[in-house]
Amino acid sequence: MAAASATMSSLVSGFRTGESSFKVYSAVLPSNALLLPKRAGRASRVRCQAEEQPQEPPAAVRPPAPQPSVQTPPPTPSPKPKESTSxxxxxxxxxxxxxxxxxxxxxxxxxxxxxxxxxxxxxxxxxxxxxxxxxxxxxxxxxxxxxxxxxxxxxxxxxxxxxxxxxxxxxxxxxxxxxxxxxxxxxxxxxxxxxx
Incomplete structure (x- = not known):
């Protein structure tokens, strides 16, 4: 079973075709590689598609930059209206x-x-x-x-x-x-x- 899996992965990675945003992988495998007893002696064709995504390296996690310790003065209270002396x-x-x-x-x-x-x-x-x-x-x-x-x-x-x-x-x-x-x-x- 391990041999079949290795054969399949090497064949799939070796055949790349297509120019679109999807990559098409195509391979011809012997039917006994899939371990299907009914189709013994016949070749099976396997096709798969994968969307191409650019691989970005993970960003390093940085701690937040320390904020400068500037204290803002408390808001000044609004002046009370002057009492009328009338x-x-x-x-x-x-x-x-x-x-x-x-x-x-x-x-x-x-x-x-x-x-x-x-x-x-x-x-x-x-x-x-x-x-x-x-x-x-x-x-x-x-x-x-x-x-x-x-x-x-x-x-x-x-x-x-x-x-x-x-x-x-x-x-x-x-x-x-x-x-x-x-x-x-x-x-x-x-x-x-x-x-x-």
Whole structure:
């Protein structure tokens, strides 16, 4: 069997014909080389075609070239638009003034209302009737002016916030104080007297 295979390969490699992109190999083999018992004594013709492909040597595998270690600076943040210092922009419904000022007044009002109730036992209506109204108006005017001065200078609360005392924490505390003051007044109205 090895002899037949060697004969076949030598014959096939020895006969090359054809001019196209396919090479035609032709050989005449004795039938006993193929070991077919039915065709003993007759010659068989074998033809095969192979597409000619250029043999390229394998490219050497190179590691990627090291990149230069140039550090690109981080992108600079875009400058924030400057806060408007117009009176109408600051006190607009969505402006920086109203909610912050109302929240600060509500925080002071809630704490002072609870403190007076604990000290004297007066409800909110009695506190306002017994001289609390001038204190409320004076405190509201002073706190409003103190809150508006930085806004008119273009200083925002976000630029001064840091750590635990952030601008968002102040807004949330003011919102809770507003709700607490309303709940205190409503509870005292339903109860008919001071909460404590």
């Amino acid at each position: 009176f109408f922009d600051i006190l607009a419904f969505g402006g920086p003034g109203p909610e912050r000022i109302n929240g600060r007044l509500a925080m002071i009002g809630f704490v002072s209302a609870i403190a007076v109730e604990l000290a004297k036992g007066d409800d909110l209506v009695a506190q306002l009737a017994n001289g609390g109204l001038p204190w409320f108006v004076g405190t509201a005017a002073l706190l409003t002016a103190a809150s508006l001065v930085p806004l008119f200078k273009g200083v925002s609360a976000q630029s001064k916030s840091g750590g635990v005392m952030t601008a968002d924490a102040e807004l949330w505390n003011g919102r809770f104080a507003m709700l607490g003051l309303v709940a205190l007044a409503f509870t005292e109205y339903l109860k008919g007297g001071p909460l404590v």
